[in-house]
Amino acid sequence: SKPSPLNNSFNAPGPYKYELFAIMIHSGSASGGHYYAYIKDFKTGCWLSFNDECVVRITQEDIHKSYGGGAYKTAYPGAYTSSTNAYMLMYRQIDASKNTLPITEEQFPDHIKRLILKIRDNEGNHSRDNMDLTRVKVAYENPRKRTIKSQRLMLFNNSTMAETLQEALRVHHLKGLIPIERCRLVGYDSKAQSIERSFEGHDDKTIDEVMSTLKRCDGLLLEVRDEGDVFEEYLPQGVMTKVYKVDVNNRDVEGPLSLRANLSQTVAQYKAVIARKLRLNPKTLLLGMTVHKDNAKLLQNEEATLGEENFIEYCKVFAAPMGTSASTTTTSTTTTTAAEDSTEWCNRFRHFIQRLDHVVSLYLTLPNMEQETLESLAIPRLSKEALASLSAAIEQKQPLTATTTTGTSGTGTTGDSNSEDSSLSDNDRTLVEDDNVAPTSGKLNGDWYLNNGTNGFRDSDDEEDDEELKWQENLQHCKANDYFFKVTPLDTTIKAGVVVSNGSMDTNGTLENESTRGSSSSETEKIIQILVDKRASHGYLKYRLQQHLHISMEYFKVFPSASLCPANESTNLLKELEYKDDENLSIELGRVLRKGEYKLNVHYINVDEMTEEMDKTPFLCSWIVRNGQLVGQIKTDILAHLATVGGDNFKYGHLHPNNCRLRRKGIKYLWSVYKDDERIGKDIAMPTNCEVFLQEVEDLESVTPNSINDVVLLVRRWYPTDMKLGKFQEILFTEKLELKELLSSISGIPVENIEYVKITQSSQRESVLQIHNNLHWVSTPQHAEDCTSYTVGTLLYYRDRTEPLKQLTSEERKELAKKDIRSSSISSPRRERALKIYLDPSPKKSDD
Structure with missing residues (x-):
């Protein structure tokens, strides 16, 4: 047969002869697929397929099918054989003087041979290491935030407890901040939040041996003790107890101290531990505990074990110095107190701790309470008269209940508590300032919404009247109840990026005055501890917090830090508190909305100054509006409020009702125009929280719609x-x-x-x-x-x-x-793009 031109060209003399030696193939489509490669072994002449971790021998037929040859049946689906497939062919110039075979392992230089042996040895060790690794979860309680965070440690099974402790400090970012001799690891059940045992004398034992001794736990807890204190031994049969320090004469309570006790301990031994922790004399210390249904008993048999006294997990224990009072100041009073009949004093102690059976400890993170923040949210501070009236009402109803601490152990409230700040400690006063108190009515009757732009407007709708009556009933219910309540500000400071909390009590064996890593966002946080009877209602909690926040209960919401803030809490005010002991709470400032009310977040805008960055418009204030209100009156009230809080140099002082209007915020730009003669709820439908603009307009009349077709x-x-x-x-x-x-x-x-x-x-x-x-x-x-x-x-x-x-x-x-x-504020989703491989350094094409 006549030779083809292609064969003649291939057999032509010259140096430019090449042979195919590799193919990279993309099986799939332009939007996705799979890469694999065919590579020729020059020594044997065979082709091999490299597909992920699989290498198999292939034939010339497979090669032919891969890059467009004939109508062969393939094992790949139709998408893989479509025209969207891609492949790259790699050739080698045929030149006997240049072509060589790959060197074999025997031909490697000596240093490469040694390296190969080392690599193979390490690969074997790595495989063995993976088999010998164990994962251990180590928890640590942040003493300032009262939160427990767990980290997983990857350890060798033969790691000692001392090495594990070092690693735990490292992963919790405590290494170098706390001396290691003040730290230890104990067996911990994170689900039940209970400690099983400690490991005295086990520093040289392996983590595998230590973990095998635990029956109920699968993790560890990193404990930190105070300077000068000692660790207590935790035996397997033990329970966690909550210890409260009680001042019987002043009806005051401090704590709780979370203390683990061994059921085999005697009452005397347990009392000695409490006395050392609280720095009290064990000889004059009396212990009591609640049993059930508001019953309490005194632990007077010091030879009895805690198991015999029926100690259970997280039982409440109360400790009181017998016959003493920290607030006693005169010799005659001291003599009278010391001479009290012991039986009578014990009865008073037992009667008091019966009331404390339902007390829980809550930790509340306070928001920014600066005057500027309150003004932007249109939140008035309680006047001195209102605070005095509130304090007097509380003291009159609850003469035996401590309201706050004064920063000194055992000191309660005095007869001067009717004055403005008598019931507040020095730390309380740092939370809120009275220098610029807004002139607010002294009444505490639930009518605070009149101060936030509603101008006394009352809708005649029966449902809204019922809502007002319900609110009044809730408030009267809060005033009428008598529950234990106490607020203690936690003294926290920040030094060189480290949070140092100086508290009087510890939790889970971890003292508050330990150092932990802090962030800049938490530097302004203030935290208070609340002791409250959990049978109290949510409304009662807010009612009592008023005198500490210096704002009305209608202007803040309280909710668990781990949950979202509820949109409307009016229906929950009479519900009993459902918070757990030691739970962390947060506060959101802003009017609590009732039925028919809406919150406007007002921003400033001028179309002449508009840019693409609509999320950076200046925030002016938050405002509450109610069904039936006129938009024109709302606008006037907002302008009056801005003029009041802005002062003489207010940037937006030039605004008046005839050169601005309210606009609803759209997806990105401006949306609905709210005309002055429209009413909320009737002409305008609003969501509960609405973003609006106060738009400055030079000629308002020329851009105000007058008919239904105007846009x-x-x-x-x-x-x-x-x-x-x-x-x-x-x-x-x-x-x-x-x-x-x-x-x-x-x-x-x-x-x-x-x-x-x-x-x-x-x-x-x-x-x-x-x-x-x-x-x-x-x-x-x-x-x-x-x-x-x-x-x-x-x-x-x-x-x-x-x-x-x-x-x-x-x-x-x-x-x-x-x-x-x-x-661009949004990036397009990523798509898999076809692979581009350039084998030569040719210049890129210029842009079109």
Whole structure:
């Protein structure tokens, strides 16, 4: 047969002869697939398939099928054999002087041979190491935030307990902050939050041996003791107890101290531990505990074991110095107290701790209570008269209940508590200042909403009247009840990035005055401890917190830190507290909304100054509105409030009712116009929390809709010669002018040359490079009564169609593309792109 030109070309003399030796194949489509490779073994001439971890021998037929040969049946699905498949062929020039075989392992230099042996040895060790590794969960309680955080440690089974302790300090970022001799690890059950045992004398034992001794636990707890204190031995049969220090004469309570006790301990031994922790004399210390159904008993048999006294997990134990009072100041009083009959004193002690059976300890993180913050949220502070009235009402109803601590152990309230700050400690006073107290009514009858923009408006709707009556009933219920309540500010300071908390009691054996790593966000946090009877209602908790926050209970919400803040809590005010002991709570400032009320978050905007960065508009204040209110009155009240809090140099002091209006915030830009004669709930439907703009307008009447067909539009001009958009403009699209005529009147472009396009409101910005050619520009006449696709706040781009497009250089195009990327608020989702491999250093193609 006649040879083909291709064969003649291949057999032609010359140096440029190549042989195929590798193929990289992409099986799949442009949106995804799988890579594998065919590589030829030069020594044997066989082809091998490298597919992930599998290497198999293949035939010439497989090679032929891979890059377009014949109609062979394949084992791959149809998508893998489509035209979207990609492959790359690699050739080697045939030259006997240059072609060599890969060297074998026997031909390696000596140092490479030694390296191979080392690598193989390490690979074997690595495999053995994986088999010998164990995972241990180690918990640590942050003494300031009262939160327990667990970290998983990867340890060798032969790691000692001393090495495990070092690693635990490292992963909890405590290494170098706390001396290791003040730390230890104990067996801990994270689900039950209980300790099983300690490991005295086990420092040299392996972690595998130690963990095998635990029966109920699968983790460890990192404990830190105080300077000068000693660790107690935790035996397997033990329980966690909550110890409270009680001042019987002043009806005061401190604590709790979480202390683990061994059931084999005697009462005397347990008392000695408590006395050392609380720095009291064990000889004069009396212990009592609650049993059930408000019953209490005294632990007077010091030879009895804790097991015989029926100690259970997390039982409450109360410790009181017998016959003493920390607040006793005169000799006669001291003599009288010391001479009290012992039996009578014990009865008083038992009767008092019966009331404490349901007491729980809560930790509340306070928000920023600066005057500026309160003013921006339209929250008035309680006046001195209101605080005095509140304090007097509480003291009159609860003469035997401690309200706060004074920073000195055992000191309670005195007869001067009716004054403004008599019931507050020095630490309490640092939480809130009275220098700029707003002139607020002294009444505590639930009418505080009158101070927040409602102007005394009352809707006649029966349901809203019922809501007001319900609120009044809730408030009276809070006033009438008598529950134990005490607030103690926690003294915390920050030094060199380390939080140091100086507290009087420890929890889970971890003292509050230990160091732990702090963040800048927590430097301004203030935390208070609340001891409260858990049978109290949620409303009672808020009612008692008023005198410590110096704001009305209608202006804050209390909720667990691990949960979301409830939108409306009016229905929960009479429910009993469902918080756990030692639970962390948070406060959100702002009016508690009742039925028919809405919260407006008001921002300032001026269309002439608008940019793409709509999320950076200045925040003015939060405001509460109610069904039936006129928008015009709301606007007037907001302006009056801003003038009051802004002072003489207020940036927005030039605003008045005739040069601004309220606008609903859209997805990105402005939306609905709220007209002065519209009413909330009747003409305007609102969500519970609504973002609005206080929009400054130079000529308010010219852009205010008057009929149902009038639409306020946002427009921007596109300048093709400059490749940029002009400033935002606002127009009123009415029946008087056709849209193109209206755009011509504000731009000077002839009507016949006007083109426009509607831009969908989204958080993604249009690319400048795509505006001119990729948008659907139209020149169709539009009239307000015929156009249903335009709503208030619709954004239009318009242009002069005769204006030429600027011819960009490569550098200008790249710069505009970079600006688009920087200004885009949303990135497109990633897609798998086809692999590009360049084998030569040829220059890249220039941009179009």
